[in-house]
Amino acid sequence: MKKGRKFYASLLLFTAALCPLSGNPDFGTGPAKAAEATVSVPRKLLATVKSGYVKLNWTKTAGADHYFIYRKAGSYKKLATVKGTVTSWIDRTAPGGGKFTYAVSAVKNGKVSKRKTVTKTLASRPAQPKLSALTYSNNALKLTWQKSANATGYLIYRKVSGGKFVQVTKTPLDASVLSYTDYTVQKNKTYSYTVQAVAAGVRSTYSKTGLTRTCSEYRSIENTASSYSIEADVKLAGTGSGYHAKLVACTATSAISFGIQYDKYGIPPYTDKTAFIVENVKSNNPGDQDYSRTRFAARNKTYHLMLTIRKNGRCEFYVDGVRVGYAINKNLANQNDIALRIEGSARLNGDSVNASFSNIRIKKNGEYDAERSWNTYDFTTNTGIKANTSRFETARAVTIKGKVNGLTKDQDWDSAYDKVSGIIQFW
Incomplete structure (x- = not known):
């Protein structure tokens, strides 16, 4: 080999030793890239x-x-992706009831690390709380609910009309606490509340609608003086010549009722119209029954109705928290055993009624207890009408509906009033 070629070959070897191709960032992916x-x-x-x-x-x-x-419960489920600057995360959706493994993986340039894991035992998931009542008194709203199985505490959420539910308790209330009073409400605003039960690491489902109340000078069973009261959200529908949905207070010989009635043959200006009607039965003697209407109403619309009886026999009637009339029934004065009922009726064979009652609340002998569970007794008098009380215990709701049958040609709800109704009495 010539001298020049030997020198060039030596130069190449020296250069390769100083700058190996595998380590040059301009040539492929060497050990630095792998790291x-x-x-x-x-x-x-x-x-x-x-x-x-x-x-x-x-x-x-x-x-x-x-x-x-x-989170792993049988197999891993990805719960969330958070930024690289974040080093904490809260899980509020665990089903609970055993051991659960949590894992976190780091992600860098599209590469995912192995998982770092930790295992914890979580309590059984509590049952969804059943809401009892939302009452307005002394410029405050009080929410009550029933005890939830497996709960160690409760969280309260509030929604202002038009908004979303927001948690209003920073930490859970104790499991022994079954009410929450909100003193921050404002008059003439509408609020909804719901409750979520919690335990170690878990929380229950909750009512998505909750209970709703408007903070106004709204007359209700809590803030209206009476010896006996019954109130409910009432809606009336039906077919034929006449039908009604009523709140009723009665003894064996006298009664007062207030409700919604459609009457094709009603006296002017209520002919073929729907109205709020009062029936005052002072006794069972002929001519001792008075009928009056307080104003027009609408079918297929829900109204909040209340009927109250004072100790002196003064009976008052309310629509959506506003008093619309009163009557005197001396035979209901100083009574200690007035029966409170709801009623749905229709006039003639083939006429039908569909009466819906919800949020039913009752006061007897001057006492109202929001926590009391009332029993029901079915006094229905027509085989074509059925009363459904299956939702009374959970939602304080009853429906009375059906088609009147069994009357003779000359009978209607005036001459055979004891044969045309669906009736539920509370005790």
Whole structure:
């Protein structure tokens, strides 16, 4: 080999030794690139079980773009993706009832690390609380509910009309507490409330509608003086010449009722119209029954009706919290055993009624107890009409509907009033 060629070959070997091609960033992916593709596993993953949730904390992974968060109950399920600057996350959706494994993976340049895991035991999920009542008194709203199985506490949520539910209790109320009073409400505003039960690491489902009340000078069973009262949201529908839905208070010899009635043959100006009607039965003697109408109403529309009886026999009638009339029935004065009922009736064979009652509330002997569970007794007098009380215990709701049958040609709801109704009495 010539001298020049030997020198050139030696120069190439020397250059290769100083600058190996595999280490040059301009040539492919060498060891430096392989090291960069390795993503460190997050360190020191901790899971803290709180009342109603599980909080995860982990040590930041250098250069992480974001993190994947998983929960394992049989198999892993990805719960969330959070930014690389975040090192904590709260799980409020765990089903509970055993051991659950949480895991966090770091993600960098599209590469996902192995999972860092931690296992915790969570309580059984509490049952959804049953809401009892929402009452307005002394410029405050009081929400009550029934005890929820497996609950160690409760969270309260409030919604102002037109808004969304927002948690108003920072920490859960104790499991022994079954009411919440909101003193921050404003007059003439409408609020809804719902309750969620919690236990170690878990929380229940909750009513998406809750209970709603308007803070106004609204007369209700709590703030209206009376010895006996019955109130409900009432809606009337039906077919034929006449039908009604009523609240009733009665003894064996006298009665007062107030409700919604459609009457094809009603006296002017109520002929073929729907109205709020009062029936005052002072006794069973002929001519001792008075009928009056307080104003027009509408079918297929829900009204909040209330009937009250004072100790002196003064009976008052309310529509949507406003008094619309009164009557005197001396035979209901100083009574200790007035029966409270709801009634749905129709006039003739073939006429039908569909009366809906909900949010039914009752006061007897001057006492109203929002927590009391009332029993029902079916006094229905027509085989074509059926009363459904299956939702009374859970929603304080009853429906009375059907088609009148069994009357003779000369009978109607005036001459055979004891044969045309669906009746539920509370005791």
